[in-house]
Amino acid sequence: MPDNINAIEVLNLTKRFGNFVSVDDISFSVVRGSIFGFLGANGAGKSTTIKMLTGLLNPTSGDAVVAGYSIKKNPEKVKSSIGYMSQKFSLYNDLTVKENITFFGRVYGLDEKSLQRRMLDAVKIAHLEGNEDRLTGSLPGGIKQRLALATAVLHNPGIVFLDEPTSGVDPIARRGFWDLIHELSDKGITIFVTTHYLEEAEYCHNIILLDAGKIIAQGSPKSLKADYLKFPILSIETDNLISAMQVLGADLNVKDISVFGNAVHLITSMKENNESYFSELLQSNSVLVRHIKSVEPTLEDVFIYLLEHKN
Ligand SMILES: Nc1ncnc2c1ncn2[C@@H]1O[C@H](COP(=O)(O)OP(=O)(O)O)[C@@H](O)[C@H]1O
Ligand SMILES: [Mg+2]
The missing domain is CATH 3.40.50.300 (P-loop containing nucleotide triphosphate hydrolases)
Structure with missing residues (x-):
């Protein structure tokens, strides 16, 4: 060669x-x-x-x-x-x-x-x-x-x-x-x-x-994450994924949601206090939140986002 x-x-x-x-x-x-x-x-x-x-x-x-x-x-x-x-x-x-x-x-x-x-x-x-x-x-x-x-x-x-x-x-x-x-x-x-x-x-x-x-x-995995996902991602565990998706999907601060195993991954435009905001939003709609935390984007997050927004 x-x-x-x-x-x-x-x-x-x-x-x-x-x-x-x-x-x-x-x-x-x-x-x-x-x-x-x-x-x-x-x-x-x-x-x-x-x-x-x-x-x-x-x-x-x-x-x-x-x-x-x-x-x-x-x-x-x-x-x-x-x-x-x-x-x-x-x-x-x-x-x-x-x-x-x-x-x-x-x-x-x-x-x-x-x-x-x-x-x-x-x-x-x-x-x-x-x-x-x-x-x-x-x-x-x-x-x-x-x-x-x-x-x-x-x-x-x-x-x-x-x-x-x-x-x-x-x-x-x-x-x-x-x-x-x-x-x-x-x-x-x-x-x-x-x-x-x-x-x-x-x-x-x-x-x-x-x-x-x-x-x-x-x-590279690193550059893809940095280039495509500039917004925070929250992982939310709940017993009622369907209701959670409905409530979150209707909120203006949500850019994208997808299901990851038994959790919802949510991309939000809200940079501050987003955990308490979404936690309260779900509770006030009678959706029990087991766990909510900020997560590093995975490549799966990036690819799902890209495939859903390709047009
Ligand atoms: N010999 C072929 N004749 C007609 N269509 C083909 C042929 N080979 C592949 N395709 C089509 O090209 C597309 C891509 O196929 P392929 O490269 O096998 O995809 P992947 O490996 O990503 O699953 C498919 O829609 C497939 O049906
Ligand atoms: Mg193949």
Whole structure:
């Protein structure tokens, strides 16, 4: 890879399927060695973008330089310079752990010696020491997902693309998987990862929020919070969420409300004494307030606000 600070540079990338615009003129860059989160709901255009960036799908217009190569002019070079874990993990369930690693090692053109060495790394990454001969299909989801990532980086690529790697995996395994992503990033690998779990954005260095093929926000978690949410947020716990939403929704000092678990998150234009104001407002409307406190905005607050106010 040339000595460029950016591992990926995307310029006016667009994909149409007939009249439908799946990815709509997006431009951005990804700093080498960073963890880049590509967020959006189902159908936002995440997989279509990844398929273009990995050389699997031709763009309708625009271009990107990935690992130093144009995806339009040199898709084959791009493919051999990167790792890719598709949305449907590509491991074979009817092969053993060792057989899967060997298979992908051969696909990536590793010689026997490198393959044996990388096999040990991969088994370690996936926490599968002593289980090399187990059938892949019999592994728990979290372990299988680690193995899929280990095979995606068998050939030591500079960039790895992960398409919804944590989808359908339990929260503890998801947490562990993000630790693994950080370990790879610490080794200098650039990680491009998509997710529809908004809270996972906190684990990324930089983020893009995609909606209907368009970028609606980008930046670091810190800058996104600072740029988009300049108003205080209160978290209110109550036994009656519905009445609380009705009372608060009718108040002029409320800019936005949403439900977060068993609490209401409220964005208010009121900078002073807002806790006592809203507490009294709810009590006087016979809504019992269990707990009210100011909270730091989460990225989920930012994204929900942006998605609701995009027009
Ligand atoms: N081969 C295709 N032909 C037609 N439409 C497609 C094709 N692939 C994806 N799309 C459409 O493009 C949109 C974005 O899809 P996708 O990139 O898979 O979204 P995401 O990965 O964010 O869920 C969806 O509306 C999807 O139906
Ligand atoms: Mg997808």
